[in-house]
Amino acid sequence: MKYNLIIADDHKMFLDGLLSILNSEKDYNILLTAKDGKHIAKYLEINPDEKIDLIITDISMPEMDGISLNKIVKERNKSTKTLVVSMHTDAEMIDNLIEHDVDGYVPKNAEKEELLKAIKTILGGEKYFSKEIKNIYLENKFSKKKQEEIKLTQREIDVITLIAQEFTTQEIADQLFLSKHTIESYRKNLIAKLNVRNLAGLTKYAIKMKYIKS
Amino acid sequence: MKYNLIIADDHKMFLDGLLSILNSEKDYNILLTAKDGKHIAKYLEINPDEKIDLIITDISMPEMDGISLNKIVKERNKSTKTLVVSMHTDAEMIDNLIEHDVDGYVPKNAEKEELLKAIKTILGGEKYFSKEIKNIYLENKFSKKKQEEIKLTQREIDVITLIAQEFTTQEIADQLFLSKHTIESYRKNLIAKLNVRNLAGLTKYAIKMKYIKS
């Protein structure tokens, strides 16, 4: 009996590549391909009882991204597996995916063989994450350990965000309905906590932590 | 007579996709595929007289990127065309490519039909840039116009870079062997020029312009 697969990827050419790989395998039956998650979601809704073994998905797609799709898939039927195939190799993304309980991740520059191995492994009930991805994940966890010692409170985040937006202490105080002295204390604490020297350092931290854009 | 094509892309699966598209076209003869530019460069060196009509290449590849490859290709034989197929859609990259005189650019999420059209157009001697890419390019040129009114001198860049690195005015003066007053003047001018309010604004600008990392 064949496994039922669904593929979602907005890169048409890449999709063709995947198909050409999978079509030469006789165990896989490709039910559907789509260039965004929404189509897949609709299909799943219309066919609630169809057995779907694996969904191969990209992360960034128009309309509905891979993470949202994964959530929908798992809610419909926990036994449907998800394999993410993407070019994103940033730690945050990977972290995010693992937390969302995807069954595997293979980068797009992986070999054909690895992809097939990933699919087989996942259909066999195990997880599959390529070595590259595992390394990024683990390295990130280690370095996070150090960073997480520095944990800002919500108020501190409020203040540093406004500082990075070029407001003066007085202006921040006015906006938050606090005393100027309070903001000064926060600024002082932030400088000490984050091991920086001045506003420039605070601003860089705010950007790194994405409290402000660009 | 067939056209001779070479393809470079480090995404194996994508390569397969491209191949499956091109193999079904009888006019194209694929001489070589490789996952980085170096292999291609070596091939070109070994076979200096072979007629190569088109090189399809990704931008970011290990060992040798698409831009360097393009340069080598054009130096060897000006009549060999280059089509870039990549996921990069940032304005800088596109600008860079056009300046390096590639013959076309199609994003990886393009349809199969567009790719074929691009290839045909380029082999016909014209340039082909997908609409999406053209838009990004033009939009960038327009917005650059506004930005380029703000042009920093080298010295100003030196100073803002150091400011963003959290050095004080006095420290910057010492490092650059200048008077503290000079640095103060530069800071003042920068704040006025860049329309920001303080160090935080200068720091953000320095990051945006990539004068400093993160």
Added chain:
DNA sequence: TATAAAACCCCTATTTTCAGGGATGTTAGT
């Protein structure tokens, strides 16, 4: 060779930040 732009320097006065203290009330967890 004008002349504009860049690089450099100085001054005053005000505001803001930084560094160092200390303090109080509230909240959440042990």
Added chain:
DNA sequence: ACTAACATCCCTGAAAATAGGGGTTTTATA
């Protein structure tokens, strides 16, 4: 009930940054 963490506020003095002026000299280039 105790304690730690948090949020809030205050003070002083020094250092730095900001805002507003003013300059000269060097360098590129039209």
